[in-house]
Amino acid sequence: MSEENLYTAVRGxxxxxxxxxxxxxxxxLLARVEVTPTKDVAHGDMASNAAMIAAKTxxxxxxxxxxxxxxxxxxxxEIAKAEAAGPGFVNLTLAPSYLLAQLPVILxxxxxxxxxxxxxxxxxxxxxxxxxxxxxxxxxxRGAVVGDALxxxxxxxxxxxxxxxxxxxxxxxxxxLARSVYVRxxxxxxxxxxxxxxxxxxxxxxxxxxxxPLGEELAKLHGxxxxxxxxxxxxxxxxxxxxxxxxxxxxxxxxxxxxxxxVFSSERALVEAGGxxxxxxxxxxxxxxxRGVLEPPKGKTPEDWEPREQELFRATQFxxxxxxxxxxxxxxxxxxxNDIAYHADKVMRGRDGLINVWGADHGGYVKRMQxxxxxxxxxxxxxxxxxIVRVMKNGEPVRMSKRAGTFVELRxxxxxxxxxxxxxxxxxxxxxxxxxxxxxxxxxxxRENPVFYVQYAHARARSVLRAAPPPDANVNLVALGAPEEMxxxxxxxxxxxxxEQAAEAREPHRVAFYxxxxxxxxxxxxxxxxxxxxxxxxxxxxxxxxxxRIALVAATAIVLRSGLAVLGVTPVEEMR
RNA sequence: GGACCCGUAGCUCAGCUGGAUAGAGCGUUGCCCUCCGAAGGCAAAGGUCGCGCGUUCGAAUCGCGCCGGGUCCGCCA
Numbered sequence: 001m002s003e004e005n006l007y008t009a010v011r012g013x014x015x016x017x018x019x020x021x022x023x024x025x026x027x028x029l030l031a032r033v034e035v036t037p038t039k040d041v042a043h044g045d046m047a048s049n050a051a052m053i054a055a056k057t058x059x060x061x062x063x064x065x066x067x068x069x070x071x072x073x074x075x076x077x078e079i080a081k082a083e084a085a086g087p088g089f090v091n092l093t094l095a096p097s098y099l100l101a102q103l104p105v106i107l108x109x110x111x112x113x114x115x116x117x118x119x120x121x122x123x124x125x126x127x128x129x130x131x132x133x134x135x136x137x138x139x140x141x142r143g144a145v146v147g148d149a150l151x152x153x154x155x156x157x158x159x160x161x162x163x164x165x166x167x168x169x170x171x172x173x174x175x176x177l178a179r180s181v182y183v184r185x186x187x188x189x190x191x192x193x194x195x196x197x198x199x200x201x202x203x204x205x206x207x208x209x210x211x212x213p214l215g216e217e218l219a220k221l222h223g224x225x226x227x228x229x230x231x232x233x234x235x236x237x238x239x240x241x242x243x244x245x246x247x248x249x250x251x252x253x254x255x256x257x258x259x260x261x262x263v264f265s266s267e268r269a270l271v272e273a274g275g276x277x278x279x280x281x282x283x284x285x286x287x288x289x290x291r292g293v294l295e296p297p298k299g300k301t302p303e304d305w306e307p308r309e310q311e312l313f314r315a316t317q318f319x320x321x322x323x324x325x326x327x328x329x330x331x332x333x334x335x336x337x338n339d340i341a342y343h344a345d346k347v348m349r350g351r352d353g354l355i356n357v358w359g360a361d362h363g364g365y366v367k368r369m370q371x372x373x374x375x376x377x378x379x380x381x382x383x384x385x386x387x388i389v390r391v392m393k394n395g396e397p398v399r400m401s402k403r404a405g406t407f408v409e410l411r412x413x414x415x416x417x418x419x420x421x422x423x424x425x426x427x428x429x430x431x432x433x434x435x436x437x438x439x440x441x442x443x444x445x446x447r448e449n450p451v452f453y454v455q456y457a458h459a460r461a462r463s464v465l466r467a468a469p470p471p472d473a474n475v476n477l478v479a480l481g482a483p484e485e486m487x488x489x490x491x492x493x494x495x496x497x498x499x500e501q502a503a504e505a506r507e508p509h510r511v512a513f514y515x516x517x518x519x520x521x522x523x524x525x526x527x528x529x530x531x532x533x534x535x536x537x538x539x540x541x542x543x544x545x546x547x548x549r550i551a552l553v554a555a556t557a558i559v560l561r562s563g564l565a566v567l568g569v570t571p572v573e574e575m576r
Numbered sequence: 577g578g579a580c581c582c583g584u585a586g587c588u589c590a591g592c593u594g595g596a597u598a599g600a601g602c603g604u605u606g607c608c609c610u611c612c613g614a615a616g617g618c619a620a621a622g623g624u625c626g627c628g629c630g631u632u633c634g635a636a637u638c639g640c641g642c643c644g645g646g647u648c649c650g651c652c653a
C-alpha cells in the first residue's frame with residue numbers, strides 16, 4: 001500500500017534533510033517536527049516548523065537552519081519550491097505531478113481512502129447507556145451521535161472498535177420502573193391504583209403514557225394474579241418484562257438514528273454472576289481497598305451528615321481528589337463498585353483502551369473512574385463529556401424529565417427533521433461545548449442545516465459523473481492546474497491526516513467541519529465553471545481535460561462519501 | 577468551599593494539541609443563472625479572542641489569579 005498520508009511522506013523528507021544538517025537530535029525533539037497545511041496559498045502547500053524546533057539544540061539560528069533545509073528539500077523531485085519564511089518556517093510547494101498523483105490513489109482506494117492500516121489495537125467505545133426506563137429523549141441524542149461517529153472515526157483510523165451500551169438494570173431506577181408498570185397493570189385490570197401508589201416511597205416515578213401498553217399486556221398475560229399480592233411476588237417478573245420492553249424501545253430509537261451497537265452489557269447479569277466481588281478483588285489484592293471515614297464536602301455539608309466508616313478505594317493514589325466509597329454504610333455495594341466491575345470486565349475482554357461518552361452531569365465521576373481503570377490494568381480510559389443540550393422552544397427552555405413524562409422524545413425529533421440533519425447538527429459542535437437546540441428552528445430551518453450543503457456537493461458531483469464517461473485512475477492529469485482545482489486537491493489529500501488527528505483527539509466534530517470545507521471548495525470550483533466556460537467539467541471537444549476533471553470530481557465524491565460514512569450521514573445521489 | 581467544562585464577529589460556533597495577516601455559517605449590504613443542479617458562488621461590513629500577570633523566538637491556544645455562565649460534590653444510578 002502506498003503512503004496515503006502525503007503529510008507523513010513529506011515530513012519524512014523534512015526529517016531526512018534535518019538529519020543531514022543536525023544529526024543526533026533527540027527523538028522527543030524530532031517528534032515535535034510537524035508538516036502542516038498552510039493557511040494561505042501564498043505560503044505553498046505545506047509548511048514545517050522543523051528549523052524552529054531544532055535550532056536551539058543544533059546551535060544555529062532558525063533562519064540559518066531553515067535555509068539549509070530549503071537547499072536540500074529543493075533538490076527533491078517531489079518539491080517544486082521550498083523557501084524559508086517568517087521566524088524560520090520552511091514553506092513547501094509540491095510538484096504538481098506529485099500532488100496530482102494522489103488522485104489515482106483516491107480513485108483506487110475508493111471509500112477506503114483515509115482508512116489506516118490495522119494497528120492491532122482494540123478499543124471499546126461505550127455510549128448512550130441510558131437507563132432502560134423509557135424511550136430516548138433529545139437529551140440523549142448528542143451522546144448517541146458523538147459516540148457512534150467517534151467509534152466510526154477510530155475504526156477509520158485503524159483501531160478495532162467495539163460499540164457498547166451498558167444497561168443499568170440492577171438498581172433502584174429499574175425497581176421504580178417495575179412499580180410504575182405495576183400501577184398501569186392495576187389500571188388495566190380496572191382497579192384504582194391510588195391506594196397502592198400511596199404505599200410506594202417515591203410514588204409513581206415514571207408517569208409517562210408509554211407504560212400503559214405494558215400494564216395492559218401484563219394484565220392480559222396474568223389476569224389479576226398479582227393484584228393484591230406483596231411486591232416480592234411480582235417485582236422481578238415485572239422489572240425484567242419492563243426492562244426488556246424499554247430496551248427494545250431504546251434500540252428502535254437508536255436504529256432510527258442509524259446507531260447500531262455491537263454489545264449490550266447488563267449490569268444485572270454482571271452482578272448476578274458475582275462479577276462485582278471478582279472485579280474488586282484485583283484492587284483488594286493490591287491493598288487499594290480499606291475501611292475509613294470520609295471528610296464531609298467543604299462548604300456544603302449535608303444536614304444529616306455524620307462520620308461513617310465505609311469501604312473506600314484509594315483513588316487518590318491514581319490522581320483523584322479523595323478516596324471513593326465502594327460500599328454503603330449497610331455494606332451493600334455502591335454504583336461505583338458495580339462500575340469498577342463493569343470496567344474490569346471490559347478490560348478483560350481484551351481492550352487496549354476504553355472510551356466512555358458521558359453526559360456532562362457525570363463529569364464528577366471521570367477522575368475516579370480513570371483512577372479505577374488505571375488501578376485495574378494498563379489500559380487507559382478516556383472520557384468524552386457531552387455538555388447538556390438545552391432544548392429551547394420559542395425561546396423558552398424545555399424541561400425534560402422522564403419521570404414526569406414531559407420530555408421531548410428523540411423519535412419525534414428524528415421523524416420531524418430526519419436522522420441526517422440530527423446527526424450532522426450534533427456534530428457541528430465540539431462535544432464539550434454547551435449547546436442550545438431550538439426545536440422550532442430545527443424543524444423550520446431544515447434547508448439551512450449545513451448537512452444539506454455537504455449533501456448537495458455530493459449530489460452535484462454525482463450528477464456530473466452520471467453525465468460523463470466513467471472516471472479512469474490511469475488518466476493523464478496534467479490538464480489540472482486552475483487555482484480552484486488545486487485548492488480542491490489540497491483539501492482532498494488532507495483527509496487521511498484529518499482522520500488521524502481527529503481520532504487521536506477523540507473529536508468527531510472535526511470531520512463535520514472538514515466536510516463542510518471540502519464541499520465549499522467543490523462549490524467554488526463549480527461556480528468558477530459558471531463564470532468561465534473553459535473550467536467546466538465536461539468539455540465536448542476536449543476529452544483530455546474532461547477526463548482529468550472527471551477524475552477530480554470522482555475523487556471529491558469519494559472523499560465526501562468516506563467522510564459522511566464516518567458521521568453516519570447518507571450521501572444522497574440527488575436532492576431535487 | 578472544592579472539582580471539571582465553557583467564555584472568540586450582532587447571533588450560533590470553528591481555530592488542525594504553541595506558529596505567519598484570527599475563520600465559517602446565519603443575519604446585514606451589493607453583485608452572479610442564454611452555460612454540467614442557484615439547497616450554489618463572489619464581494620463588502622463586522623474583533624481590546626472575558627480581564628490581568630507570567631512562561632518564550634512566538635500565546636486565542638500553556639501556567640497562575642480574578643470576573644461571568646454551566647455541570648457536579650458520602651449512604652442515587
